[in-house]
Amino acid sequence: MSADAALIAVHDITKIYAMEGAPVHALRGVTIDIHRGEFVAVVGPSGSGKSTFMHILGCLDRPTGGRYLLDGRDVSHLPDDDLSAIRNRQIGFVFQGFNLLARTSAVENVELPLLYAHDSRISPGERRRRAMTALAAVGLENRAEHHPNQLSGGQQQRVAIARALLNDPAILLADEPTGNLDSRTSVEVMDIFQRLKKERGITIVLITHEPQVAEYGSRIVRFKDGRVVSDHPNSSRRTAAEELAAVALGAAEDQA
Amino acid sequence: MPTRSSLAIAFRALRRNRLQTSLTIIGMTIGVAAVLAMIAIGTGAEAAIEDQIRAAGMNLIVVTAGNYKVKATDDFGGGAVEPSAALRRHDDVAQSSGACEKISVVCATRVMSFFSPTLLAHPEDDPMEKHDHPTARQRLGDSEAGLGSAATLTAEDAEAIRGIRGVQYVAEGLHQNVHVKAGDKRWFTRLNGTDLHLPLIRRAWTIPSGRFFNAGEQSRAEQVIVLGSVAAQRVFSDKNPVGRDVTIWNQPFRVVGVVTTTSWMVAPAPGDDQFDAVYMPFSTVHRLLNLAKLNDITITAASTGEVSPIMSEVTRLLRVRHGIGDEKPDDFTVTTQARQALARGGLRPDVARAVVGNVSGLEKVTLEQLGKTLDRATRTMTALLAGIAAVSLLVGGIGIMNIMLLSVTERTREIGVRRAVGARARDVRSQFVLEAVVLSVTGGVIGVIVGLAAAQGLSRYLHWSTTISPVAVILSVGVAAAVGIFFGWYPAKQAARLDPIQSLRYE
Numbered sequence: 001m002s003a004d005a006a007l008i009a010v011h012d013i014t015k016i017y018a019m020e021g022a023p024v025h026a027l028r029g030v031t032i033d034i035h036r037g038e039f040v041a042v043v044g045p046s047g048s049g050k051s052t053f054m055h056i057l058g059c060l061d062r063p064t065g066g067r068y069l070l071d072g073r074d075v076s077h078l079p080d081d082d083l084s085a086i087r088n089r090q091i092g093f094v095f096q097g098f099n100l101l102a103r104t105s106a107v108e109n110v111e112l113p114l115l116y117a118h119d120s121r122i123s124p125g126e127r128r129r130r131a132m133t134a135l136a137a138v139g140l141e142n143r144a145e146h147h148p149n150q151l152s153g154g155q156q157q158r159v160a161i162a163r164a165l166l167n168d169p170a171i172l173l174a175d176e177p178t179g180n181l182d183s184r185t186s187v188e189v190m191d192i193f194q195r196l197k198k199e200r201g202i203t204i205v206l207i208t209h210e211p212q213v214a215e216y217g218s219r220i221v222r223f224k225d226g227r228v229v230s231d232h233p234n235s236s237r238r239t240a241a242e243e244l245a246a247v248a249l250g251a252a253e254d255q256a
Numbered sequence: 257m258p259t260r261s262s263l264a265i266a267f268r269a270l271r272r273n274r275l276q277t278s279l280t281i282i283g284m285t286i287g288v289a290a291v292l293a294m295i296a297i298g299t300g301a302e303a304a305i306e307d308q309i310r311a312a313g314m315n316l317i318v319v320t321a322g323n324y325k326v327k328a329t330d331d332f333g334g335g336a337v338e339p340s341a342a343l344r345r346h347d348d349v350a351q352s353s354g355a356c357e358k359i360s361v362v363c364a365t366r367v368m369s370f371f372s373p374t375l376l377a378h379p380e381d382d383p384m385e386k387h388d389h390p391t392a393r394q395r396l397g398d399s400e401a402g403l404g405s406a407a408t409l410t411a412e413d414a415e416a417i418r419g420i421r422g423v424q425y426v427a428e429g430l431h432q433n434v435h436v437k438a439g440d441k442r443w444f445t446r447l448n449g450t451d452l453h454l455p456l457i458r459r460a461w462t463i464p465s466g467r468f469f470n471a472g473e474q475s476r477a478e479q480v481i482v483l484g485s486v487a488a489q490r491v492f493s494d495k496n497p498v499g500r501d502v503t504i505w506n507q508p509f510r511v512v513g514v515v516t517t518t519s520w521m522v523a524p525a526p527g528d529d530q531f532d533a534v535y536m537p538f539s540t541v542h543r544l545l546n547l548a549k550l551n552d553i554t555i556t557a558a559s560t561g562e563v564s565p566i567m568s569e570v571t572r573l574l575r576v577r578h579g580i581g582d583e584k585p586d587d588f589t590v591t592t593q594a595r596q597a598l599a600r601g602g603l604r605p606d607v608a609r610a611v612v613g614n615v616s617g618l619e620k621v622t623l624e625q626l627g628k629t630l631d632r633a634t635r636t637m638t639a640l641l642a643g644i645a646a647v648s649l650l651v652g653g654i655g656i657m658n659i660m661l662l663s664v665t666e667r668t669r670e671i672g673v674r675r676a677v678g679a680r681a682r683d684v685r686s687q688f689v690l691e692a693v694v695l696s697v698t699g700g701v702i703g704v705i706v707g708l709a710a711a712q713g714l715s716r717y718l719h720w721s722t723t724i725s726p727v728a729v730i731l732s733v734g735v736a737a738a739v740g741i742f743f744g745w746y747p748a749k750q751a752a753r754l755d756p757i758q759s760l761r762y763e
Contacts, residue, residue, distance in 0.1 A: 088678020103272040116678040
C-alpha cells in the first residue's frame with residue numbers, strides 16, 4: 001500500500017432500501033477518499049444519507065452498488081462474519097447515546113471488543129490491563145469500577161471512546177457523539193478526538209448536524225439527498241484544547 | 257470464539273439481571289427437584305414392594321432330599337396327583353398303559369439304577385426307596401422322618417447351588433428334634449443345623465440380644481447355639497440366655513443369640529417352626545452326629561422374577577451332580593416356600609400331596625405373577641409421578657424461553673453494541689443459548705440438591721421409602737441442560753437475526 005493511497009476509498013456507492021414497495025434511495029452515488037489521519041466532519045440535514053454512509057463505512061451495512069475499498073481491500077460484498085471481524089479490528093464506534101451496557105462496570109464495558117477478538121487469544125488479565133490503559137487515555141482510570149448510571153454523560157462518552165479505541169482501530173466513526181452532551185463536555189470530547197488524530201494519527205469520521213461541532217474537523221463533507229454537495233478542507237478550524245484552556249482561565253472550574 | 261469467554265459473557269449478562277435470573281432458576285429448580293423426588297419415591301416404592309415380597313418368602317426355594325411325588329404316584333395310584341417333572345416324560349406311556357404299567361416302569365428304573373455303574377450305588381441314594389434317614393429314624397422313632405429324610409443332598413450340593421446366577425443366599429438345613437436343657441429346665445424342640453446366612457433369608461427376623469453364629473464358628477463346627485425366642489423363654493424364663501450354656505445330647509452349647517420377629521405376619525408361638533426352635537451351624541450337627549448329608553437346602557433368589565429359572569437350574573445341576581440319567585426321576589424335590597407351607601400346614605400328608613400336586617401351576621401364577629404385577633404397577637406409578645413432575649420441568653423450560661425472549665427484546669441495543677464491536681451473529685446466538693443453559697443447569701444443580709433433601713425428608717419424617725440412583729441425578733442435570741438448549745435456541749436465533757443498525761437505533 002503506497003503512503004498516499006486512501007485508507008477509505010468509496011467509489012460511486014448507492015444504497016437503496018426496499019420500503020413498502022417504493023424503494024428509498026438513501027445514497028445516490030457517493031465517491032470520496034479519506035486518507036490516514038484525516039478528521040472528516042460529515043454534515044447534512046436528517047435524511048441526507050450521512051448516517052447510511054457511516055453505516056457502510058463502518059461495515060455495519062453493505063452498499064447496494066459501487067465499491068468500498070477499506071485499506072485497499074474491497075469490503076463491499078463481504079459476508080457478515082468477515083464484516084464483524086473488520087469492525088472488531090479496524091473500526092471503533094462512538095454513538096450519540098453512548099451505548100454502554102447497563103449494570104456493567106466501565107472497565108468491563110471497555111473490555112467488550114476484546115471478547116470478540118476471535119483470532120487472538122487474550123487472557124482475562126491482559127484484557128483488563130488493556131482496558132485500564134484505554135480508560136487512562138480518556139482520564140477515567142479512577143472510575144473503572146463505576147457503572148454507567150454512576151457516570152456523567154461526558155464520562156460515559158469517554159468510556160465509549162475508550163471502548164472504541166481498545167483494538168487500536170485505524171478508523172474512529174462517531175455518530176453525533178455530542179448530541180446528548182452540553183457544550184462544555186462536547187468540547188472535551190472534541191478535544192479527545194483532536195488529540196487522537198494528532199498523537200496517534202487515527203482517522204476520524206464525525207457525523208453531526210451541528211455546524212459548530214463540524215468546525216473541529218480538518219475537512220468538512222456536506223451531504224444532501226444522498227449525494228455529496230460539498231467537500232473541502234476546513235479553513236476556520238476550531239481547537240478544543242485552546243477553548244478549554246480559555247474557559248479554565250476564565251473560571252477556575254473543576255473538570256470531570 | 258473461545259468457550260470460556262462466551263461463558264464469561266453469559267455469566268456477566270445474567271448477573272446484571274439478578275431478580276429475573278433467580279426467578280427463572282427457581283422455576284427450573286422446582287422442575288428438576290420434583291422429577292428427582294418423584295423418581296426417588298417411585299423407585300423407593302418399587303424397592304419396598306420387592307422387599308416385602310422377599311420378606312413374605314416369595315423368593316424362597318427349598319430343595320428337599322427325596323422325591324415324595326414319585327412316592328405319591330406309587331402310593332396313591334397317580335389319579336389326581338400330578339406326576340413330577342421328571343416323570344412327565346413317561347406320560348404317554350403311562351397314560352396309555354395304565355397305573356400297573358407305570359409301576360412296572362418305575363420298578364424297572366429302580367433295578368436299573370441299582371446296577372448302573374454311573375449311578376450312586378448306595379441304597380440310601382435310591383429315590384424310589386421309601387426309607388427314612390436311618391439315624392433319624394433311630395433317634396426320633398416317630399413319624400417325623402418323612403419328607404426330607406432321604407439322604408441325597410450334601411453340603412457340596414449347597415456349595416454348587418451358591419454358584420448359580422441369580423441366587424442370593426443358600427442355607428444348608430439339617431433338622432432334629434432335641435431336648436434342650438439348662439439347669440433344671442428342659443424343653444423339647446426343633447434343632448436346625450443351618451448356615452450363618454439364615455437371618456438374611458428370614459427377613460422378618462430380629463435378633464434382640466446377642467448375634468447369629470459367625471463364619472468362624474461355622475467353619476470350626478463350634479458348639480454354639482442360637483435360641484428361638486419361644487425356646488429361650490421356656491428354658492431361661494426371662495433371663496438373658498446369651499453367654500449361658502445349654503445341654504443337648506449331653507454336650508454343652510454356648511448360647512450366642514436369640515432370634516425373634518416383630519413382623520405381624522409371623523408371631524412367635526410354642527410349636528411354631530421358627531421361634532420354638534434352636535439353631536446351630538450345620539457343620540456342628542454334622543460333626544457331633546457324624547452325618548454327611550443334608551435334609552434340605554434353602555435358597556433365595558435375588559429377584560422374585562428369577563424363581564422359576566433358578567428352580568429349573570437347581571434341578572438340572574443336582575441331576576448332573578447326582579448322576580441321574582435322563583430317564584430317571586429326581587432324587588430330591590425343588591419347591592417354593594409356599595408349596596412347602598401347604599404340605600406342612602396341618603393337612604393330612606396325602607391330602608397335602610394332592611393339593612400340592614394340583615395346585616403347582618396355580619401357585620406359580622399367584623406368587624410369581626403377583627410379584628411381577630406389583631413390579632409393573634410400581635413402575636407405572638414411577639412413570640406417572642415422573643411424568644407429572646416432567647410437566648413442571650416443561651413449565652420451567654417455558655419460563656426460561658419466556659425470560660430469554662424478554663431478554664432479547666430488552667437487550668436489543670446491547671445486541672447492537674456487541675455486533676458493532678465485532679460480535680458475529682453466531683457469537684450472539686451462542687451467548688443467548690449459553691445464558692439459557694447456565695440458567696437451566698444452575699436450576700438443575702440446585703434442583704438436585706433440593707430434590708435429594710426432599711427425598712431425605714420424606715423418608716425421615718413420613719417414612720416413605722425413597723431410593724436415589726446416581727443415574728437419576730445425572731439424568732436430571734442432563735435433562736435440565738437439554739431443556740436450556742431447547743428453549744434457549746429460539747430466542748437466541750431471534751437475537752442473532754437482529755440487524756445491527758436496527759438494534760443500535762432501538763429505543
